[in-house]
Amino acid sequence: xxxxxxxxxxxxxxxxxxxxxxxxxxxxxxxxxxxxxxxxxxxxxxxxxxxxxxxxxxxxxxxxxxxxxxxxxxxxxxxxxxxxxxxxxxxxxxxxxxxxxxxxxxxxxxxxxxxxxxxxxxxxxxxxxxxxxxxxxxxxxxxxxxxxxxxxxxxxxxxxxxxxxxxxxxxxxxxxxxxxxxxxxxxxxxxxxxxxxxxxxxxxxxxxxxxxxxxxxxxxxxxxxxxxxxxxxxxxxxxxxxxxxxxxxxxxxxxxx
Amino acid sequence: xxxxxxxxxxxxxxxxxxxxxxxxxxxxxxxxxxxxxxxxxxxxxxxxxxxxxxxxxxxxxxxxxxxxxxxxxxxxxxxxxxxxxxxxxxxxxxxxxxxxxxxxxxxxxxxxxxxxxxxxxxxxxxxxxxxxxxxxxxxxxxxxxxxxxxxxxxxxxxxxxxxxxxxxxxxxxxxxxxxxxxxxxxxxxxxxxxxxxxxxxxxxxxxxxxxxxxxxxxxxxxxxxxxxxxxxxxxxxxxxxxxxxxxxxxxxxxxxxxxxxxxxxxxxxxxxxxxxxxxxxxxxxxxxxxxxxxxxxxxxxxxxxxxxxxxxxxxxxxxxxxxxxxxxxxxxxxxxxxxxxxxxxxxxxxxxxxxxxxxxxxxxxxxxxxxx
Numbered sequence: 081x082x083x084x085x086x087x088x089x090x091x092x093x094x095x096x097x098x099x100x101x102x103x104x105x106x107x108x109x110x111x112x113x114x115x116x117x118x119x120x121x122x123x124x125x126x127x128x129x130x131x132x133x134x135x136x137x138x139x140x141x142x143x144x145x146x147x148x149x150x151x152x153x154x155x156x157x158x159x160x161x162x163x164x165x166x167x168x169x170x171x172x173x174x175x176x177x178x179x180x181x182x183x184x185x186x187x188x189x190x191x192x193x194x195x196x197x198x199x200x201x202x203x204x205x206x207x208x209x210x211x212x213x214x215x216x217x218x219x220x221x222x223x224x225x226x227x228x229x230x231x232x233x234x235x236x237x238x239x240x241x242x243x244x245x246x247x248x249x250x251x252x253x254x255x256x257x258x259x260x261x262x263x264x265x266x267x268x269x270x271x272x273x274x275x276x277x278x279x280x281x282x283x284x285x286x287x288x289x290x291x292x293x294x295x296x297x298x299x300x301x302x303x304x305x306x307x308x309x310x311x312x313x314x315x316x317x318x319x320x321x322x323x324x325x326x327x328x329x330x331x332x333x334x335x336x337x
Numbered sequence: 338x339x340x341x342x343x344x345x346x347x348x349x350x351x352x353x354x355x356x357x358x359x360x361x362x363x364x365x366x367x368x369x370x371x372x373x374x375x376x377x378x379x380x381x382x383x384x385x386x387x388x389x390x391x392x393x394x395x396x397x398x399x400x401x402x403x404x405x406x407x408x409x410x411x412x413x414x415x416x417x418x419x420x421x422x423x424x425x426x427x428x429x430x431x432x433x434x435x436x437x438x439x440x441x442x443x444x445x446x447x448x449x450x451x452x453x454x455x456x457x458x459x460x461x462x463x464x465x466x467x468x469x470x471x472x473x474x475x476x477x478x479x480x481x482x483x484x485x486x487x488x489x490x491x492x493x494x495x496x497x498x499x500x501x502x503x504x505x506x507x508x509x510x511x512x513x514x515x516x517x518x519x520x521x522x523x524x525x526x527x528x529x530x531x532x533x534x535x536x537x538x539x540x541x542x543x544x545x546x547x548x549x550x551x552x553x554x555x556x557x558x559x560x561x562x563x564x565x566x567x568x569x570x571x572x573x574x575x576x577x578x579x580x581x582x583x584x585x586x587x588x589x590x591x592x593x594x595x596x597x598x599x600x601x602x603x604x605x606x607x608x609x610x611x612x613x614x615x616x617x618x619x620x621x622x623x624x625x626x627x628x629x630x631x632x633x634x635x636x637x638x639x640x641x642x643x644x645x646x647x648x649x650x651x652x653x654x655x656x657x658x659x660x661x662x663x664x665x666x667x668x669x670x671x672x673x674x675x676x677x678x679x680x681x682x683x684x685x686x687x688x689x690x691x692x693x694x695x696x697x698x699x700x701x702x703x704x705x706x707x708x709x
Contacts, residue, residue: 141662163665164671175663175666179659179663181678182682183682183683184680188677192667193668196667196668249667
């Protein structure tokens with residue numbers, strides 16, 4: 081397919097002893113996790129366990145202060161890079177609450193993003209074709225491209241739009257922060273299909289953060305990690321998700337309280 | 338022609354053609370407290386006219402353009418000066434430009450009035466744009482060059498007529514401009530004003546609207562970009578004195594650099610007799626750097642209980658970190674992200690300029706401001 085240069089087999093995201101604070105409050109207390117190309121890791125945990133902090137800290141949100149550790153993408157420390165450099169290095173964060181940006185149209189935004197990530201402006205006709213195909217696949221109405229970024233989008237539209245970006249930008253590693261939250265079953269299926277298309281090449285890694293096991297029926301993880309109290313407290317295969325489904329997080333929250 | 342007072346409202350309480358009716362401002366007066374008087378270069382103390390501007394008119398073929406003397410009876414009928422500098426301009430102008438669009442005529446192209454400062458000292462001007470009933474026209478006022486200039490512009494929009502005005506203040510860095518734009522709307526008249534203020538050391542522009550009959554519809558839009566050291570002030574006044582009229586005011590500005598200062602005053606009066614008025618005013622300021630300051634004061638004075646709608650909003654703030662983060666997280670470098678967000682901030686306003694060529698020019702100018 082086009083742009084094979086961006087997706088190199090063998091990309092690896094290594095999170096080493098990551099410690100993160102928000103306004104002097106320690107949230108992440110030493111996270112270790114390695115995501116390789118072709119792997120899908122689910123991070124599950126109760127609200128307030130620090131899952132989203134992990135996502136935003138990796139992406140470089142200014143609210144989060146890294147107080148220790150490393151995040152390496154193919155050996156280069158993302159923590160030394162600006163937010164946009166991280167994205168151009170091949171990291172993608174699908175946001176839980178994508179912000180509305182008044183006056184910036186979806187098509188203008190997407191073209192700017194694709195141009196930045198690829199390092200050159202896409203050919204207009206090719207871009208229009210890719211965009212249309214991407215939107216069709218996610219059942220996004222064509223008029224959507226002319227709307228202002230996330231403005232007045234329903235919860236489902238926002239999430240589809242995040243996945244559209246994922247498919248257009250083709251990162252090496254995708255961090256999906258509760259992409260399933262607030263979706264009805266139909267939207268969840270559409271969004272999951274997008275994620276599955278993205279990972280079907282086997283050359284990308286996925287870190288899927290979720291509170292619920294529901295999405296894991298559509299996007300099968302290779303590894304499941306339980307997050308509590310700012311660190312990973314248990315790891316396993318897909319069967320761990322089934323256990324969480326049956327038993328909930330109670331035993332973990334008690335243990336770390 | 339002595340002093341007229343309208344005691345019912347505190348927002349517009351004085352009007353006179355006589356300079357002597359207005360004391361020289363000290364800076365403590367409500368209407369002058371934001372303006373740095375020392376930078377007016379004498380416009381408020383009666384600086385002598387030395388003819389420092391050249392006025393050119395490129396008119397639509399349907400419009401009649403005249404240059405007339407002070408004694409022309411049509412001048413000063415729609416508007417009575419409301420402050421010292423306005424009265425000074427009215428007392429001191431030598432020639433006025435009168436543009437008339439005859440009854441039911443539809444102007445086939447914009448009429449462009451270009452005021453070019455020649456840097457030769459103070460100048461005073463007067464312009465009257467008169468649309469007779471059912472006429473339609475677009476008028477562009479362009480201000481450029483280096484000037485110390487005070488003027489009054491009267492827009493008389495006849496019954497059922499539609500006037501669209503774009504006023505572009507694209508002065509050189511040292512220019513001083515104090516201007517009043519007054520629109521008098523006849524029954525069912527439509528007035529669209531689009532003010533763009535970018536250049537000048539000090540610009541103080543006061544657009545006002547009054548209504549002669551019901552059904553008048555005024556839409557006042559403004560865009561300004563204030564750089565270091567600039568003082569750009571816009572003082573809006575909409576005086577609803579007849580029933581069932583509408584007004585909508587939206588002004589947006591961006592500020593960057595040390596001592597960049599924007600002032601926006603949005604006064605709306607809904608008088609006792611103006612039942613069924615529908616009005617809204619909004620001002621937003623985007624502070625792009627430290628050291629810039631925006632003063633924004635909406636005043637809504639409602640003297641009747643029977644309004645269709647009345648609201649105002651004012652907000653000044655910085656670029657939203659979350660907007661920038663979102664764009665950067667998609668690989669877009671900080672400077673590009675910032676440009677996209679600022680462009681977006683102005684986009685909805687710029688779309689209101691219906692003339693493609695002019696919209697593109699204003700857009701390009703805003704882009705150029707961003708590159709500074």
